[in-house]
Amino acid sequence: MKHLNLIFASLIFSVALISCKKEKTEIAGTKPQKDSLAANQNPEVHKEMYGIYYGYFSPEDNLNDGEYTEEDMVKKISIKINKITKDSVYGQSVLNGNQRTFRGVLNENTNSFVLDEPGDDKTDGRFDVKMKGDSLVGSWTAFNQSAVRVKHKTLKLEKKEFVYNPNFMLDKDTDVVDWTSHKTKKVSYGKNDDGTEESYETDQQRYATDAIFKINASKQKLTEKDLKNLPKLDMEIIKNAIFARHGYSFKKETFRQFFNQSAWYVPVSNNVDAELSPLEKENAALLNRFIKYAEDHYDTFGR
Amino acid sequence: MLGFIRSRNFILKIIVAIVFIYFFGLMLRITLDYVPISSNVSFLMIKQTEVTSRPEYLPIFYAHVYSSIFALMAGFIAVFFDKNLKYLHQFSGRVYVFTTLLFSSLSGIYIGVFANGGWIAKVSFVILGILWFYTTYRSFTEIRKRNIQQHKFWMWRSYALALSAITLRMWKVILVYLFHPNPMDVYQIIAWLGWVPNFLLVDYLIKKQKR
Numbered sequence: 001m002k003h004l005n006l007i008f009a010s011l012i013f014s015v016a017l018i019s020c021k022k023e024k025t026e027i028a029g030t031k032p033q034k035d036s037l038a039a040n041q042n043p044e045v046h047k048e049m050y051g052i053y054y055g056y057f058s059p060e061d062n063l064n065d066g067e068y069t070e071e072d073m074v075k076k077i078s079i080k081i082n083k084i085t086k087d088s089v090y091g092q093s094v095l096n097g098n099q100r101t102f103r104g105v106l107n108e109n110t111n112s113f114v115l116d117e118p119g120d121d122k123t124d125g126r127f128d129v130k131m132k133g134d135s136l137v138g139s140w141t142a143f144n145q146s147a148v149r150v151k152h153k154t155l156k157l158e159k160k161e162f163v164y165n166p167n168f169m170l171d172k173d174t175d176v177v178d179w180t181s182h183k184t185k186k187v188s189y190g191k192n193d194d195g196t197e198e199s200y201e202t203d204q205q206r207y208a209t210d211a212i213f214k215i216n217a218s219k220q221k222l223t224e225k226d227l228k229n230l231p232k233l234d235m236e237i238i239k240n241a242i243f244a245r246h247g248y249s250f251k252k253e254t255f256r257q258f259f260n261q262s263a264w265y266v267p268v269s270n271n272v273d274a275e276l277s278p279l280e281k282e283n284a285a286l287l288n289r290f291i292k293y294a295e296d297h298y299d300t301f302g303r
Numbered sequence: 304m305l306g307f308i309r310s311r312n313f314i315l316k317i318i319v320a321i322v323f324i325y326f327f328g329l330m331l332r333i334t335l336d337y338v339p340i341s342s343n344v345s346f347l348m349i350k351q352t353e354v355t356s357r358p359e360y361l362p363i364f365y366a367h368v369y370s371s372i373f374a375l376m377a378g379f380i381a382v383f384f385d386k387n388l389k390y391l392h393q394f395s396g397r398v399y400v401f402t403t404l405l406f407s408s409l410s411g412i413y414i415g416v417f418a419n420g421g422w423i424a425k426v427s428f429v430i431l432g433i434l435w436f437y438t439t440y441r442s443f444t445e446i447r448k449r450n451i452q453q454h455k456f457w458m459w460r461s462y463a464l465a466l467s468a469i470t471l472r473m474w475k476v477i478l479v480y481l482f483h484p485n486p487m488d489v490y491q492i493i494a495w496l497g498w499v500p501n502f503l504l505v506d507y508l509i510k511k512q513k514r
Contacts, residue, residue, distance in 0.1 A: 209485075224349055224350070224351060224352045227349075228349060228486065228487050229485045229486060229487035229488065231483075231485055231486070289343075289348050289349070289351075290348070290349060292348065293348040297345070297346075298479065298486060299476065299480065300476070301329050301333075301472045301473070301475075302333050302345075302346075302475075303472070
């Protein structure tokens, strides 16, 4: 009797096991079917609109409240449309290193989109944009009107092709002055008659040298010798040119200022680490070491 | 009159000692960056070509860093107490001569050969190392012959060169503050500015003493 029970139990167990397995395979089997079904129900439309739109993102009206913060600045935004179906549009917006996915709808009669960012960030909002030829124009409204100072912005974007090309170099006409950061320095006029010192304060801008147009960290293996005589800003730009070529959207204004001057620069992502070639990774590590050294030692008592 | 001169010298000596202790503190802090031994810390961050391709570079570099801080202190004590505290003078003098001749100057010549800043800097550092060795050695032989004045003058020269460790870094801070040159441009300048004025100044002082 005991044996019979055991046999019975193991039988039930094995049946359960088999059926369980079957269920799993069944699910796996039906999944692609379901997907294709969904695809049939929601065929992709307007594939010609897919792509990256890049351009100006400006505060709609001057608030004139005496304040001028980062929010008031004209920025450059990328809108990437990945998929359009009858009832949904999928994509993402990338602004100063902040990448947000959006979902929305397309009105096929007017070629206009309503796109909503997720809403869990205080700077999320809704885009109301219209496709006109190859450009995307319209406005943006913050969801949370009390969280941001600039509640409305306008967009004027052009369709851009993003391609990675290791040969891309900064445009030769790039302004080499770093306008985004400066040091104030006291300059003395000399001594007055009464012995007090006369001085005025002046802004000291950093500027990059010619090296930023010559050294390509995506193509050549850099050596310590190549970098030793470069100022920190040069090395930062040479390093970040790697990331710019991969479409990295910079959080730091300095690099946006430099790379926005080159037509090939299209920021499409806030993380491109996986795209880097082994050579680029090696060079970036070397550059990081030299940048750190320059930071710690350039103007201090030491070597 | 004698009392006035003595008190003025005394105050001068106090000031010299305070200034030295301040800069020695800075040098000590730089040295402590290299504790514990690491192959890619501080200055070595930009010396990985040598560190990885020359197995002897790292030990010689560390011999230079660790020995020189003792030479700097021992040399100062020996020069500072040149007339009084005879025992302290002799002891610190022996430490200075021993560490300089055996470790600091020779390792300095070696790392000078691989110095940053191209041949302009390399030539300077190698000459500095050779002169440092030679002046220290001469000072040592003069005292063995009990030739105290010559011993003193050679030791002044030797220690003026040793102080280039401090003056070189001072010049760097000044030049970078004033002109923001590229790192290796300033390096080529301080390579010479670090020790040549020291050497000329001490030569002037020696000539003045001889008269």
